[in-house]
Amino acid sequence: MDGVSERTGVGGERVRLVPWAEEDLWLLRRLNSPEATAYLGGPESEDRLLARHRRYVEPAAGRMYRVTLADGGETVGSVGYWQRTWQGAETWETGWGVLPEFQGRGLAVRAALAVREAARAAGSHRYLHAFPGVGHAASNAVCRKAGFTLLGQADFEYPKGHWIRSNDWRVDLDKED
Template identity: 45%
Template sequence: MVNLRPWQPGDRPLLDAFNTPEMTAHLVTTESAEELEQRHLRYLKEDLPGRMLVIVDGSEPVGSIGYWEIHGGEKVAWETGWGVLPQHQGHGYARLALEELIGVVRADGRHDEVHAYPSVDNAPSNALCRRAGFVLRGTTPFPFRGGVLLSNDWVLDL
């Protein structure tokens, strides 16, 4: 059974596991230890709109998923992103986590859209967006980790 739980202080090793060439192949580059620690501290904050969550199967962490606000002109929406550890990929964890997260952001009621921006060459994440009912709005390049990430803009009307 897959559940989502809030990010906890002991979850820092997940960031190291996500920071490998295999896991960052669609994300320009890896992050430094200092950048990972800063990310971990952000994930622990509870006073922000949105939240980073750990995907767990029973009690075993298998990945993470989160949601946060993005600002586009006068419109504010949610953005989501996820990652599943390599040894747990292909078992439907990302799909189940995304379904649960969509329920969370719908219930929140603050925004009427959620966006996902997987790299254009990340076939599994793009397929997940399509299967979850997101609509491809276009492709956009944006600065990311010192480079440029070419991403698809998937949007789900809540």
């Protein structure tokens, strides 16, 4: 999905997914705060952030998006999907971040629902996984509300040298909701 995608949620507030662009580095920097990365091992260095931005602008497989409010166009966060080898199979993985001033409004759930549709439209893989830390109540709630199924727990090294215990949530993209 190269264009813009919208998703309306409960309460009527809609989000729009806009493909990540060169000028979106500011958002990545905002989402790199200690609070926003507490469940991911902390903020990344500027060099790692610039490398991540490059991958977001020119993805090898998958797509990153800036999440905006459909009415007004304010940027509220990011969401995306990318390829991962998981348990011997190629699959999509997803992740998201919402700026602090927009949290608690259900926008991450709407973004997760919209990115599910984007991954479904991309084809290639049957499943979309999310791996929030087991202690990250908000991201686990997003998975549940966005229709993911909890499969269990797994350990991930992210960033390199830092192990995280995560929940493995999955959506079957071959099944329509």
